[in-house]
Amino acid sequence: MVYSENELVFCVNCKKEIENIKKQGVMTKEELLLVKHPQKVFQVNYPIKKDDGTIEIITAYRVQYNLNLGPGKGGIRFHQDVDLDEVSELAFGMMLKTSVTDLPFGGAKGGVRINPKNYSKSELEKISRGYVRELFNAVGPTKDVPAPDVNTNPQIMSWMLDEYEKIAGEKSPAFITGKPISDGGSEGRDKSTAMGGFYILGEEYADVEDKSSICVAIQGFGNAGSVMAELLYNDGYKVVAISDSSCALYDKNGLNIPKILEKTYKDGSKIARLDSLDLEKITNEELLELDVDLLVPAALGGVINSQNADNIKAPIVLELANGPVLPDAEQILEAKGTRIIPGLIANSGGVIVSYFEWDQNLKGEHWTLEEVNTKLKDRIIGAFSKIKDLAQKENLSLRKAANKIAIKRVIDKADIN
Ligand code: GLU
Numbered sequence: 001m002v003y004s005e006n007e008l009v010f011c012v013n014c015k016k017e018i019e020n021i022k023k024q025g026v027m028t029k030e031e032l033l034l035v036k037h038p039q040k041v042f043q044v045n046y047p048i049k050k051d052d053g054t055i056e057i058i059t060a061y062r063v064q065y066n067l068n069l070g071p072g073k074g075g076i077r078f079h080q081d082v083d084l085d086e087v088s089e090l091a092f093g094m095m096l097k098t099s100v101t102d103l104p105f106g107g108a109k110g111g112v113r114i115n116p117k118n119y120s121k122s123e124l125e126k127i128s129r130g131y132v133r134e135l136f137n138a139v140g141p142t143k144d145v146p147a148p149d150v151n152t153n154p155q156i157m158s159w160m161l162d163e164y165e166k167i168a169g170e171k172s173p174a175f176i177t178g179k180p181i182s183d184g185g186s187e188g189r190d191k192s193t194a195m196g197g198f199y200i201l202g203e204e205y206a207d208v209e210d211k212s213s214i215c216v217a218i219q220g221f222g223n224a225g226s227v228m229a230e231l232l233y234n235d236g237y238k239v240v241a242i243s244d245s246s247c248a249l250y251d252k253n254g255l256n257i258p259k260i261l262e263k264t265y266k267d268g269s270k271i272a273r274l275d276s277l278d279l280e281k282i283t284n285e286e287l288l289e290l291d292v293d294l295l296v297p298a299a300l301g302g303v304i305n306s307q308n309a310d311n312i313k314a315p316i317v318l319e320l321a322n323g324p325v326l327p328d329a330e331q332i333l334e335a336k337g338t339r340i341i342p343g344l345i346a347n348s349g350g351v352i353v354s355y356f357e358w359d360q361n362l363k364g365e366h367w368t369l370e371e372v373n374t375k376l377k378d379r380i381i382g383a384f385s386k387i388k389d390l391a392q393k394e395n396l397s398l399r400k401a402a403n404k405i406a407i408k409r410v411i412d413k414a415d416i417n
Pocket of ligand 1: 073074075076097145146147148149150177178322347348350351352354
C-alpha cells in the first residue's frame with residue numbers, strides 16, 4: 001500500500017479536494033484513479049402529465065460513486081438546483097460515510113431537479129414512480145438501495161417501493177429504506193439522523209453535569225433540526241435559537257421547543273413556518289454568528305463559508321447537514337480552534353438505521369425502537385471513538401481523521417484486475 005499517511009482532506013466538495021490531493025502528490029496515480037471518478041452515473045429524462053394536462057420532462061440522476069464495500073446506499077433529494085456535479089459530490093460523501101461507520105454499503109446518491117413545492121401530491125407521485133421506472137435496472141436490494149434526503153419522505157419511499165415491486169413482480173422491501181413502518185420501515189428511522197448526532201453530543205459533553213449551561217443554536221427546523229431541538233431540550237440543554245427558511249427565533253433564556261413543535265408540526269409534517277409565531281426573530285445569518293456553546297447546522301450545505309467564518313463564535317460545530325462548513329471556512333475555524341464534528345459521523349445516524357432497516361427486511365424481522373437505538377448508539381459511538389483516537393494519535397482534525405479511516409477502507413477493498 002503506497003497510500004500516503006499525509007493528511008487527506010475530503011469533503012463533499014470532492015472535485016476540489018481531489019485536485020488538492022493530486023497537487024500534493026499524496027496518493028499514487030492508481031490510487032487517485034480509484035476515487036477520482038464516480039463508478040456509475042445515470043441521468044434520465046422522462047415525461048409526466050401534470051394536473052392541468054400539460055406535459056413536463058423531469059430530469060433526474062443517480063450516481064453510484066463507489067461499490068467496493070457493497071451495494072450503493074444513499075438518499076434521493078428533490079431540489080430545483082440539483083445537477084450531476086452535486087449528486088456526484090454527495091455520492092462521494094456517502095461513500096465516505098458508509099465506510100467510516102463500517103456499513104456493508106458503497107456510496108450513492110440520487111437527485112430529481114424539481115422544486116417539490118410547485119407540484120401537487122399526484123404529480124409528485126408520478127415523478128417518484130417515473131424515477132424508479134427509468135432506473136429500475138440500476139437499483140435494487142443487492143445493487144443500490146435509495147432512501148430519503150432533502151425534500152423527500154416516507155410517502156415518497158412508499159410510492160417508489162410500490163413501483164419497484166410492480167415491475168419486479170415480487171415483494172422486495174429491502175429495495176429502499178426510510179419507508180413507512182407499514183411498508184417494512186424500521187422503528188426509529190424517522191428520528192435517526194438527529195438521534196445519532198445527539199448520542200455524539202452525549203459523548204462530547206459527558207463531563208458536563210448541568211446541561212442547561214450549554215447554549216445551543218440550531219439552523220434548520222426540518223426533520224433533522226427539529227428532532228435535534230426536541231432531544232436536546234428534553235435532555236436539559238438550553239436551545240436559544242432555531243430557524244427555518246422563513247426566519248430564526250431567539251431567546252437568550254431558552255426556547256420552549258415542545259410548544260413550538262406543537263404549533264409547527266402535525267403528524268410529523270411541517271404545517272407552519274417559524275415566522276408565523278409570535279416570538280423574537282433574528283435572521284439565519286445572525287443565528288450562525290451567535291455567541292453560543294454549540295452550533296448545529298442542520299439545513300443545506302455551504303452555510304458556513306469564507307464570508308462568515310470569521311464571525312462564527314461557537315467553539316463546537318456539529319454538522320447535522322451534509323457539507324455545511326466549506327473547506328475555506330474550515331481553515332479559518334480550525335485556526336481559531338473551533339472543534340468541528342464532521343457530518344460524515346455527526347449525521348450518519350440516518351444511514352446507520354437505514355442499514356438496520358435493510359437488514360431487518362432481508363431477515364424478515366422487526367426490531368423494537370429500543371433495540372434499534374441501542375444498536376445505533378453502539379455503532380455511532382464506536383466509529384466516533386476510532387475517529388477521536390486517530391485524531392489524537394496523529395494530531396489531526398476530526399474531519400481529517402474520519403476521512404483517512406474512510407478512504408483507507410474503500411481503497412483496501414478495491415478490486416483491481
Ligand atoms: N440521506 C441520508 C444521508 O445523507 C440517508 C441516506 C440513507 O439512509 O441511505 O446520509
